[in-house]
Amino acid sequence: xxxxxxxxxxxxxxxxxxxxxxxxxxxxxxxxxxxxxxxxxxxxxxxxxxxxxxxxxxxxxxxxxxxxxxxxxxxxxxxxxxxxxxxxxxxxxxxxxxxxxxxxxxxxxxxxxxxxxxxxxxxxxxxxxxxxxxxxxxxxxxxxxxxxxxxxxxxxxxxxxxxxxxxxxxxxxxxxxxxxxxxxxxxxxxxxxxxxxxxxxxxxxxxxxxxxxxxxxxxxxxxxxxxxxxxxxxxxxxxxxxxxxxxxxxxxxxxxxxxxxxx
Amino acid sequence: xxxxxxxxxxxxxxxxxxxxxxxxxxxxxxxxxxxxxxxxxxxxxxxxxxxxxxxxxxxxxxxxxxxxxxxxxxxxxxxxxxxxxxxxxxxxxxxxxxxxxxxxxxxxxxxxxxxxxxxxxxxxxxxxxxxxxxxxxxxxxxxxxxxxxxxxxxxxxxxxxxxxxxxxxxxxxxxxxxxxxxxxxxxxxxxxxxxxxxxxxxxxxxxxxxxxxxxxxxxxxxxxxxxxxxxxxxxxxxxxxxxxxxxxxxxxxxxxxxxxx
Numbered sequence: 001x002x003x004x005x006x007x008x009x010x011x012x013x014x015x016x017x018x019x020x021x022x023x024x025x026x027x028x029x030x031x032x033x034x035x036x037x038x039x040x041x042x043x044x045x046x047x048x049x050x051x052x053x054x055x056x057x058x059x060x061x062x063x064x065x066x067x068x069x070x071x072x073x074x075x076x077x078x079x080x081x082x083x084x085x086x087x088x089x090x091x092x093x094x095x096x097x098x099x100x101x102x103x104x105x106x107x108x109x110x111x112x113x114x115x116x117x118x119x120x121x122x123x124x125x126x127x128x129x130x131x132x133x134x135x136x137x138x139x140x141x142x143x144x145x146x147x148x149x150x151x152x153x154x155x156x157x158x159x160x161x162x163x164x165x166x167x168x169x170x171x172x173x174x175x176x177x178x179x180x181x182x183x184x185x186x187x188x189x190x191x192x193x194x195x196x197x198x199x200x201x202x203x204x205x206x207x208x209x210x211x212x213x214x215x216x217x218x219x220x221x222x223x224x225x226x227x228x229x230x231x232x233x234x235x236x237x238x239x240x241x242x243x244x245x246x247x248x249x250x251x252x253x254x255x256x257x258x259x260x261x262x263x
Numbered sequence: 264x265x266x267x268x269x270x271x272x273x274x275x276x277x278x279x280x281x282x283x284x285x286x287x288x289x290x291x292x293x294x295x296x297x298x299x300x301x302x303x304x305x306x307x308x309x310x311x312x313x314x315x316x317x318x319x320x321x322x323x324x325x326x327x328x329x330x331x332x333x334x335x336x337x338x339x340x341x342x343x344x345x346x347x348x349x350x351x352x353x354x355x356x357x358x359x360x361x362x363x364x365x366x367x368x369x370x371x372x373x374x375x376x377x378x379x380x381x382x383x384x385x386x387x388x389x390x391x392x393x394x395x396x397x398x399x400x401x402x403x404x405x406x407x408x409x410x411x412x413x414x415x416x417x418x419x420x421x422x423x424x425x426x427x428x429x430x431x432x433x434x435x436x437x438x439x440x441x442x443x444x445x446x447x448x449x450x451x452x453x454x455x456x457x458x459x460x461x462x463x464x465x466x467x468x469x470x471x472x473x474x475x476x477x478x479x480x481x482x483x484x485x486x487x488x489x490x491x492x493x494x495x496x497x498x499x500x501x502x503x504x505x506x507x508x509x510x511x512x513x514x515x516x517x518x519x520x521x522x523x524x
Contacts, residue, residue: 021441028441028448035452039310042318042459049313174291181298190302191309 008108015112033061058132071151073159083166089260147216150236157243167254188214208239278378292381327396328482333389341382347443414481417497424504434515453477
């Protein structure tokens with residue numbers, strides 16, 4: 001456990017060093033809130049057909065950015081590069097279990113982001129948009145946090161799969177886009193899934209991606225009843241178990257293809 | 264001028280050869296770009312499935328605007344993004360010496376390094392949407408073609424200048440590896456009618472960071488929502504921003520400290 005804490009601490013220190021970049025990422029990720037708020041504000045009549053109130057839609061995008069900062073993993077791109085250029089070998093020589101060890105730096109970085117950068121930014125946004133933000137009950141807030149754990153683990157499973165593609169293919173970085181596309185479209189990052197036409201909803205509702213953004217946001221907005229939330233959480237954690245297992249299998253098979261050149 | 268055009272052609276050829284060295288990569292990235300372009304369009308289709316128009320713009324009218332934004336987006340991703348990322352890397356590693364010691368304008372040299380041909384799906388989608396927008400709105404005419412030509416040429420220069428200014432900030436603020444992502448993200452605002460924003464932001468996106476010149480105003484001119492004379496301000500804005508980018512580059516270079524030998 002100590003070695004994983006050390007990995008988390010290294011990421012914390014790295015975040016301290018690169019705070020300028022982190023602020024930039026937070027600003028970039030806050031952009032959809034700004035655009036979508038303006039869009040709905042200018043088309044208040046259009047909000048009626050969405051099944052959301054104006055405040056709920058604004059809150060939806062604020063919550064989506066919070067979820068993104070707290071649950072996304074960023075190890076895939078760096079790890080893919082290291083697999084491709086062979087420097088990944090140094091990780092295999094250490095007494096650390098990969099890919100599970102990718103979680104520790106993610107947590108270390110997130111603790112820093114959340115405490116020093118993300119909270120001030122999000123407090124500023126909620127202050128600017130005060131009156132438009134919908135707050136959940138204590139129970140829903142707790143269930144929202146539980147749903148974030150599922151989203152965090154699902155993101156981990158997807159990132160492991162994307163990283164492991166680099167064991168098989170030279171140009172694996174394009175697969176990062178597959179993940180982003182699925183998050184954006186099927187996860188509800190761009191638009192709440194319930195706004196899609198019925199045929200699209202009927203497909204997306206059966207996929208695990210909705211647990212990345214859409215379902216946690218629905219819990220926060222109190223759009224689901226308590227029994228329905230529990231049902232969704234059970235399904236989400238079932239997906240977590242299946243996908244984490246499959247991603248680890250994919251990783252183990254992939255690592256047999258790995259060849260590192262150089263010292 | 265002739266010398267620079269010749270040099271750009273050579274650098275472009277070299278960058279193109281580099282990009283096409285792995286045909287498999289080209290096909291994968293073309294597919295990725297095509298998917299993103301379709302998602303961008305699908306997004307507006309879904310929005311307009313729930314609302315009759317976006318700030319008074321129907322899908323047929325938006326098509327013209329989105330077409331122009333896609334054309335500029337394609338040129339930005341294909342000709343500028345890779346170059347700007349490389350420039351940020353060179354700034355952070357202190358590798359700019361090689362460009363600064365050559366008897367050529369350093370801004371020109373650092374701006375002509377990379378090219379990606381996966382831009383084609385976005386470019387063709389843009390051209391298709393512009394054609395569709397002109398036909399469906401019954402605006403196929405010589406003045407429309409002229410407006411499109413002037414706006415595309417000006418918008419390329421405006422986008423380049425704004426992108427270059429943002430990336431040059433890495434010289435002033437030290438380690439900012441992701442600064443090359445700032446412009447493409449903020450350029451997303453160009454895909455929406457500027458009228459959806461607060462009046463102060465409308466002013467910002469028209470006069471200070473003129474994203475509205477990429478799609479909104481050219482489409483408004485063609486659809487006769489705005490006077491034709493507005494098009495004259497496009498090349499002027501392009502030249503002013505290009506000069507500012509050059510001035511800012513030379514100013515920021517004074518803060519540069521090399522790390523290479």
